[in-house]
Amino acid sequence: MAILECFFDCSSPWTYLGFHNLQPLAAELDVEITWRPILVGGLFNTVNPSVYHSREYPVPAKQNYMHKDLQDWARYSDIKISWPMTIFPINSVKAMRGCIAAGRQGKLVPYATGVFESYWGQDKDITQDDILADIASAADLDPVEMAAAMATDEIKAELRGNTEDLAKRGGYGSPTFFVNYDDMYFGNDRMPLIHAALTV
Secondary structure, rough: OOOOEEEEOOOHHHHHHHHHHHHHHHHHHHEEEEEEEEOHHHHHHOOOOHHHHHOOOOHHHHHHHHHHHHHHHHHHOOOOOOOOOOOOOOOHHHHHHHHHHHHHOOHHHEEEHHHHHHHHHHOOOOOOOHHHHHHHHHHOOHHHHHHHHHHHHHHHHHHHHHHHHHOOOOOOOOEEEEEOOHHHHHHHHHHHHHHHHHOO
């Protein structure tokens, strides 16, 4: 049985696309996805600081095309993505701890979907406890239990460990996928290559 891992942070719109598009691919091939929540800011700090330079000194033509490309992919994937007006970039640490806590109750996908939709579809501030509580409730999770779990050293350590593991394995951003542990793919647009790797 093939192993398919997805390292992801909900603060990226391209990750929203990858998270969304990986699921039907895995269902088609009857492959289980191992979801690995990370903190992409920690990854940038350790292995990919060039991201900060590109944000500080954007290339206008590249930025314009990036927004077009994002909307093209959103239409193709049948999801709504709007660039947040409230805050960008955002500190996703609480939300990503929540993904780990939700995963322990078998609810990672609905919870993470709620985070993606809230931030990238509804321009909600996912750093706020009340927003995360609403997301938990919508995923049929107890928001009080979720908040308590997100504050534990165990959950914090797992998020940190996932991020460090990705860096050690050559990853530098989100979403990053691995087939059978060492075959790495970066970005939503690698889905055809992932499909091919899983069907050889």
